[in-house]
Every structure is written in structure tokens, then in C-alpha cells.
Amino acid sequence: CHGSMSFMHCISEACASGKCNCQEFQFLHACTSIATTCDNLDISCSTGRAMCMYEDESEPDPTAEEHAEVKAAAEARAKAPAETKPKAEAEAYAASEAKAEPATSTxxxxxxxxxxxxxxxxxxxxxxxxxxxxxxxxxxxGWLNTEKQLPAIRKQIEKCMEELTAQ
Known part of the structure; x- marks a missing residue:
């Protein structure tokens, strides 16, 4: 993202300087060209603005409350009969799918x-x-390339569900 936005900034400055013969939609064309060439980027383009969404690789430390929640969930699963675990876990996941809310972390x-x-x-x-x-x-x-990434995420979710069912 940073390199793409640096390039778009360069295009913007060159067109604004008057030294280049930029067409009306030059900025939009440059942005969409990057988006189609680099399909792994999440880029949003308009005639006057380009935005690129990316993920930070850092992860916050779990809180004591989160540790307690994980421990309580593990104890509850340990008490459940073994033959009902995969089915109950799959049902809980399906129920959470129906209540999906916007992400707060990526x-x-x-x-x-x-x-x-x-x-x-x-x-x-x-x-x-x-x-x-x-x-x-x-x-x-309206972000570009995001819909191309969804099938891979859905496939990973399905693999995790299969792994849970197999346990």
C-alpha cells in the first residue's frame, strides 16, 4: 500500500504542477491501473482520491479477562459428552455466522x-x-480487489470447521 500511495502522490503532484499534460481522469486511470495490476491490494479509487487499506501485523496482548473466557470455554467443553462436542461447536459457529458484526480488528x-x-x-x-x-x-x-480475497478466507473458515468436527 505504501508504495502504491507514494506513486499516486507523485501522479497528483505532477498533474497539479502543470508540467505534465494530464487528462481529466489521469489520476483515476493511474489508480485503477495499480488496482488491476496488484490484485492483492485493497484500493479505493475516485477522480480525486486514492485509498489503500492494509493490515498491521501486530497483535495486542490478551487481557486477563480474555484468558478467563478461554479457560471457562475450555472447561465447559471438557464437561460436555465427547459425541456432542463437534455438533455443538458447529451449531455455535453457525449461530455466530448469522449474527456477524463488522470487524474491529483485522x-x-x-x-x-x-x-x-x-x-x-x-x-x-x-x-x-x-x-x-x-x-x-x-x-x-466499493473497494477494489476485496471480493477476490473472500473465497480464500471462506475456504480457511471451512477448513477450521472441518478440523473442529474431526476432533
């Missing part, structure tokens, strides 16, 4: 392995769900 985890702890799978599902919601909202707002 940190994601993209690797999945077998034999992981249930809490880790749930944490990854939470992150993936937030990313999916963020992409859906960005797509609805």
Missing part, C-alpha cells in the same frame, strides 16, 4: 494444522470471521 492467521488445541482453532475462526466481515464491508463500500 489480524489473521492463515496456517492450519491437524491436532491443534480447540482454543487455537476457535481463535483462528474468530480472526478469520473478522477478516471476512471486514472484506465484505469493504466490498460493499
Amino acid at each position: 489480524n489473521t492467521t492463515t496456517t492450519t494444522t491437524t491436532g491443534r488445541a480447540t482454543e487455537l482453532i476457535y481463535e483462528e475462526l474468530k480472526d478469520l470471521k473478522e477478516r471476512r466481515c471486514s472484506l465484505e464491508l469493504a466490498t460493499a463500500d
Whole structure:
């Protein structure tokens, strides 16, 4: 994003200086060209503005309250009969899908392995769900390339659900 926005700033300054023979939609054309060339960027373009959405790689430290919530959820699952766990977990996930809210964080985890702890799978599902919601909202707002990223996120969600069901 930073490199793309630096380029767009250069285009803007060159056109504003009068030294270049910029057409009316030169800025928009440059922005959409970047968006189609770099389909992994989430870029929004207009005749006078270009915005690029990106994720920070940092993740806040979990609070004591979050640790307590994870521990309580693990204890509740441990008390449930083994044969009902995957079904109950799948139903809980499906119910949470129906109540999806906009993301407040866009940190994601993209690797999945077998034999992981249930809490880790749930944490990854939470992150993936937030990313999916963020992409859906960005797509609805007209951001470019976000809809291309949704199938991969949905596939990762499905893999996590299969992993939960297999446990």
C-alpha cells in the first residue's frame, strides 16, 4: 500500500504542477491501473482520491479477562459428552455466522494444522470471521480487489470447521 500511495502522490503532484499534460481522469486511470495490476491490494479509487487499506501485523496482548473466557470455554467443553462436542461447536459457529458484526480488528492467521488445541482453532475462526466481515464491508463500500480475497478466507473458515468436527 505504501508504495502504491507514494506513486499516486507523485501522479497528483505532477498533474497539479502543470508540467505534465494530464487528462481529466489521469489520476483515476493511474489508480485503477495499480488496482488491476496488484490484485492483492485493497484500493479505493475516485477522480480525486486514492485509498489503500492494509493490515498491521501486530497483535495486542490478551487481557486477563480474555484468558478467563478461554479457560471457562475450555472447561465447559471438557464437561460436555465427547459425541456432542463437534455438533455443538458447529451449531455455535453457525449461530455466530448469522449474527456477524463488522470487524474491529483485522489480524489473521492463515496456517492450519491437524491436532491443534480447540482454543487455537476457535481463535483462528474468530480472526478469520473478522477478516471476512471486514472484506465484505469493504466490498460493499466499493473497494477494489476485496471480493477476490473472500473465497480464500471462506475456504480457511471451512477448513477450521472441518478440523473442529474431526476432533
